[in-house]
Amino acid sequence: MLKKKNERIKTRLRKGDLVQVVCGAESGARDPRKADRNDLGGRGRIKSIDRRTGRVVVEGLNMRKKAVRPDPNRNRPGGIIDVEGSIHISNVMLVCPKCDMPVRVGVKVLGNGKKARVCKKCGSKIGEEY
Numbered sequence: 008m009l010k011k012k013n014e015r016i017k018t019r020l021r022k023g024d025l026v027q028v029v030c031g032a033e034s035g036a037r038d039p040r041k042a043d044r045n046d047l048g049g050r051g052r053i054k055s056i057d058r059r060t061g062r063v064v065v066e067g068l069n070m071r072k073k074a075v076r077p078d079p080n081r082n083r084p085g086g087i088i089d090v091e092g093s094i095h096i097s098n099v100m101l102v103c104p105k106c107d108m109p110v111r112v113g114v115k116v117l118g119n120g121k122k123a124r125v126c127k128k129c130g131s132k133i134g135e136e137y
């Protein structure tokens with residue numbers, strides 16, 4: 008997708024949302040070398056969203072190794088730790104708690120003037136009103 012520098016990506020995903028990996032190189036879908044990661048279909052909660060790069064970090068998904076130096080100030084030993092890599096927003100979908108599957112999300116204006124995200128499949132509300 009072509010986008011301007013520093014343009015912020017629009018998404019209905021929020022921090023803390025449960026998402027499922029539906030596609031993408033990080034999922035191991037096509038690359039057999041990554042197949043053992045088996046992240047395709049994997050689920051997790053969004054830890055952070057980068058609206059500039061359009062990538063999300065999902066808890067426990069797209070794990071990679073990172074070498075860290077020992078830090079005596081923070082009482083941290085050195086070594087190799089597991090950290091989450093980012094996944095492009097287009098490769099994850101919000102999981103509807105009712106359908107229990109990845110769905111597209113719409114926004115509905117409620118009677119009280121507030122808005123809520125809804126599942127496009129079953130129409131049930133997802134998350135908090137805002």
Ligand SMILES: [Zn+2]
Nearest residue numbers: 103106126129
């Ligand atoms: Zn649903």
